[in-house]
Structures are given as structure tokens and as C-alpha cells.
Amino acid sequence: MSAFVGALLVLTAASQVSGSACRVTHNNTVQCFAALGESVFLHLANDTNGTEIRVKEKKNNRIILKYMKNKLNLYEYVNRSEYFTNGTFRLDRALKNDSGTYAVEMHNTEGALVLVREIQLNIQAPVSHPVLSQLCLPHGEVRVSCSSDGDVSDYHWTLGHKPLEENDRVILRKNVSGDLTCTARNDISRESTTVQLYTCIPAPVTCTLPNGTVVTVAVNTTEVGITTLYVVGTVFTFLALTAAMCCFQRNRTRITGNNETQELVYAEVTGVCVVKRGREIESKPEVVYGQIKVP
Secondary structure, rough: OOHHOOOOOOHHHHHOEEEEEEEOOOOOOEEEEEEEOOOEEEEEEOOOOOOEEEEOOOOOOOOEEEEEEEEEEEEEOOOHEOOOOOOEEEEEOOOEEEEEEEEEEEEOOOEEEEEEEEEEEEEOOOOOOOEEEEEEEEOOEEEEEEEOOOOOOEEEEEEEEEEEOOOOOOEEEEOOOOOOEEEEEOOOOEEEEEOOOOOOOOOOOOEOOOOOEEOOOOOOOOOOOHHHHHHHHHHHHHHHHHHHHHHHHHOOOOOOOOOOOEEEEEEOOOOOOEEEEOOEEEEEEEEEEEEEEEE
């Protein structure tokens, strides 16, 4: 049988049953990738007349099949495989355990080994559509994560038409906008998901005084380089001044008018500040000292 006719039969069979087709060439080793649960077509030889074909699993030297003079012996995969007279072996419902290295041996009519080829079969689960999640970071950056089911070999990112690093997550600078695409892929499949980046608006800083008073300070999103520490510091400066003024006003009514030396006493004013960043919440008690003059 000619090589053209053999290849035509392989393609015809593959079109009738969903699967991947691999051909054993003159190279010593052939890489073959197939999808989990589908059929694999392995074209072992072009001319099978007067040739004995053996397929072995190299890991344990286990014989899979023997074919010679129109006689077939299947030793493995009996219920989910078929061998065609054109030299094609079909394996149905491929499993992860089917992955491995197989040796294809050809012997002449006298039993002498005349040719050896190897097939490295890799069964992979197709990737699913990626799921993207965005998280705002403290300084206005955006961290975007990409996840996909299946045997993902790598992730590929593009912002508009510009390629980015290949990882499962990227961090973008403040005020970056546009369409971000994540592509999950392996040797037998690829899927993409595109999202539009949103602008991260820093959450307001909320502080609670010991008496239950709540003070909220909004963050100016147009300022560049503003930090959470700066905002919290501003809030507590305000709290310190407020506490000092309250204490001073309270003690003015107690001054008798004498000129005795007044002692300087420090009192602790404790408050709690909460800053929300995306899903992260920071809650830290702070202590502010205010001056109180007593007679």
C-alpha cells in the first residue's frame, strides 16, 4: 500500500472519530499529543506486507500488539483499540495512564529486527476558558490573576496588542487601562478570556474615637504617590489636636486665677483606624498624646 493511500485512510478514520493522528516517521522519536477521553490514531507503517509489527511499552517492556500476515494479537487495550491493515493503530478513550514511551519494532519474515522507532505519547486534559480576577493594591496598582482547568502548560497575556509576561498573574501600574486578555494553552488546546480593566479607587480611612465618634477621611485619587501611612498620619494628627483642644477647654473652667506653676500631664487617647484595600482589611490601634494642663 502506498504512503499516500495509507495517509488518506488515517485521515478518513480520524474524521469519523474525534481524535488526534500521529505518524511514525524516519526520525527515531516521535512526539504525539492527544486529548483526554478522545481517540488516538498511530500510523505505524506504510507497508505491512511480509513485515511483523510489534508495539511495546518501554517502561516495563510489555507487548501491546503483534501483527503479521493478516494475523493480529492484541495484548492490551482489547476493549478500546483497533488495528487496521494499513498499519494504523487506534486507541479509544485515551487515559492519563496511557501516556508514556512506546517502541515500534519491525521484523522481517525471518524474525530479524530491521527497524525500531519510538513514540512519546502524552495525554492531556483540554484547558477551560480562563477566569480572571482583579485586586487593587495599596498604591493604585492592579493585580490580575488567571486560572483555568485542565493541564495548563503556560499562560499568555496581552494588553491591547502588547504582549506581557507569561505567568498566571500580572501586576499593572496605576491608571493603566484597556482590554486585558489571558490565554491558557497546552499542546492540544487553547482558550482565551478578555476583560476591561477597571480603575482602582482607594477606600476611605475610617477611624473610631474611644467615645464612639467615627471620623472618615476620603483619599484624593488624583494625587500621585499618596500612601496609606500618610493618610493615617493625617487622621491621627487631627485626632491629637481635637483631643488637646477638648482637654484644654475642659480645664479652663477649673483655673482659679492664681499664678502657681501648672504641671504638665500627658494623657493617652486611643483610636482604631480601618483601611480597606480590595478584599484586604487592615485594623490597627494607635496611640496619640495630647497636652493637658492642670492646676
